[in-house]
Amino acid sequence: MMAFPPFRRPCGISQQRTAMAATSPTGAPPRSGVAVDPALIDDLVAASRILAAEGVLDGYGHVSMRHPGNPERYLMSRSLAPALVTAEDIMELDLDSNPVDARGRTMFRERFIHGMIFKARPDVMAVVHSHSPAVIPFGITPVPMKPTFHMAGFLYQEPPVFEIRDVAGWTNMLITDNRLGAALADTLGQNPVALMRGHGNVVVGPSVPIAVFRAIYTEVNARLQAAAIAIGGPINYISAEEGAARDKVERDVGRAWELWKRKALGK
Numbered sequence: 001m002m003a004f005p006p007f008r009r010p011c012g013i014s015q016q017r018t019a020m021a022a023t024s025p026t027g028a029p030p031r032s033g034v035a036v037d038p039a040l041i042d043d044l045v046a047a048s049r050i051l052a053a054e055g056v057l058d059g060y061g062h063v064s065m066r067h068p069g070n071p072e073r074y075l076m077s078r079s080l081a082p083a084l085v086t087a088e089d090i091m092e093l094d095l096d097s098n099p100v101d102a103r104g105r106t107m108f109r110e111r112f113i114h115g116m117i118f119k120a121r122p123d124v125m126a127v128v129h130s131h132s133p134a135v136i137p138f139g140i141t142p143v144p145m146k147p148t149f150h151m152a153g154f155l156y157q158e159p160p161v162f163e164i165r166d167v168a169g170w171t172n173m174l175i176t177d178n179r180l181g182a183a184l185a186d187t188l189g190q191n192p193v194a195l196m197r198g199h200g201n202v203v204v205g206p207s208v209p210i211a212v213f214r215a216i217y218t219e220v221n222a223r224l225q226a227a228a229i230a231i232g233g234p235i236n237y238i239s240a241e242e243g244a245a246r247d248k249v250e251r252d253v254g255r256a257w258e259l260w261k262r263k264a265l266g267k
């Protein structure tokens, strides 16, 4: 019995090494990775829709996963509103964010965020970039994000703030090339979350469900922390010890993931 169901053609990813491929800056066409389990493509599609349904992504933002069969590639949707993503829209890119088989599809302008994080962090299997609104104030004020409750225990590693002005001066705020993507990955360091001043945040994880879980609870935590600050007085945050202990339990996100996925895919 096979470990995975056989590859189905309509997943939108070229499995033919002879397929038309875009040319990388070095002149060599990036070659396709191996076949992808359709269930994993479904997870990536679900992630996009879940994050839209939970208010982390709106018409913008994106989620990606490292290619399960080739760590030098990653998978993400063509440029599309996250709630509309289907398996047909998933593209394969190399870590410099060149498409393997563009077929005329438009790509996200900020895809360099994903490629450069996958390049810098071999442990990362999924990346979420969002403009999730409640998080924005913590990137533009001196107040650091801290975990207010157990679901956001992973925030015990205080999210650093990426300042694009330090890297590129006055810009349009977008991460539109590999130099900016690498600078953002450098700010992220070994953390699960980095804020982007006046823009949004990036959240990473060792799997798609954990990255989605963290992106959702980063947004929820921001709302709760702002509420606690508004109430006033000293705030009794989750400690680093408690957060680290909770982070281990968080790795079991299966129950929430199945619920979110079912709702998002309408199954």
Ligand SMILES: [Zn+2]
Residues within 6 Å of the ligand: 061, 110, 129, 130, 131, 199, 200
């Ligand atoms: Zn953005």
